[in-house]
Amino acid sequence: EAQVTQNPRYLITVTGKKLTVTCSQNMNHEYMSWYRQDPGLGLRQIYYSMNVEVTDKGDVPEGYKVSRKEKRNFPLILESPSPNQTSLYFCASRRDRAGNQPQHFGDGTRLSIL
Amino acid sequence: SQQGEEDPQALSIQEGENATMNCSYKTSINNLQWYRQNSGRGLVHLILIRSNEREKHSGRLRVTLDTSKKSSSLLITASRAADTASYFCATDYGNNRLAFGKGNQVVVIP
Numbered sequence: 311e312a313q314v315t316q317n318p319r320y321l322i323t324v325t326g327k328k329l330t331v332t333c334s335q336n337m338n339h340e341y342m343s344w345y346r347q348d349p350g351l352g353l354r355q356i357y358y359s360m361n362v363e364v365t366d367k368g369d370v371p372e373g374y375k376v377s378r379k380e381k382r383n384f385p386l387i388l389e390s391p392s393p394n395q396t397s398l399y400f401c402a403s404r405r406d407r408a409g410n411q412p413q414h415f416g417d418g419t420r421l422s423i424l
Numbered sequence: 425s426q427q428g429e430e431d432p433q434a435l436s437i438q439e440g441e442n443a444t445m446n447c448s449y450k451t452s453i454n455n456l457q458w459y460r461q462n463s464g465r466g467l468v469h470l471i472l473i474r475s476n477e478r479e480k481h482s483g484r485l486r487v488t489l490d491t492s493k494k495s496s497s498l499l500i501t502a503s504r505a506a507d508t509a510s511y512f513c514a515t516d517y518g519n520n521r522l523a524f525g526k527g528n529q530v531v532v533i534p
Contacts, residue, residue: 314466341520343521343522345524350526352524352525352526352527353467353512353514353524355522355523358520368521400466402467409454409518409520410454410455410472410474410516411472412472413457413467415467416466417466418465418466
């Protein structure tokens with residue numbers, strides 16, 4: 311089954327403790343992206359990647375890192391999490407860099423930073 | 425960044441009725457996409473309409489795009505309780521990024 315898989319689905323942690331949210335897609339998609347969803351703000355893009363070793367900042371990249379060493383994986387790294395990064399995070403993928411394609415979303419990761 | 429904006433923000437209807445929601449945006453787009461999100465789940469793609477298209481259908485869904493008014497509408501006909509969800513429009517400005525609206529909560533009462 312074609313899917314985007316995020317782990318963990320839920321995480322409660324403390325300020326400053328580094329964490330990684332993994333994202334993997336099995337559709338051989340070139341384009342991957344991370345979003346955060348906050349009440350009243352909708353989805354905002356954090357980072358995106360056009361292909362292996364190519365990443366770019368989205369609208370709210372501060373406090374986050376990403377890497378794209380393999381086509382299928384696009385982890386989101388919070389080196390020193392803070393409470394304002396408490397949010398619902400979504401990973402998404404798209405077939406390639408060409409436009410006019412839908413994005414496929416994972417089920418989300420709910421992070422709580424205390 | 426520029427984002428689509430849905431209107432109305434919340435809608436409550438009886439099963440069998442039609443639900444219409446609108447989305448506006450600010451500059452030229454490559455395409456506009458509609459997504460559905462069930463509570464606690466990821467977004468599911470519904471319809472993509474390109475900038476040179478005016479109307480598109482998928483099952484009970486109908487999307488229109490008016491580029492002169494920079495607006496789109498999503499119509500759900502003969503709504504069902506299972507249509508209860510949040511609906512988002514997302515605009516593709518051709519810069520490899522999607523700009524999402526804040527979402528529109530639809531509740532279908534059985």
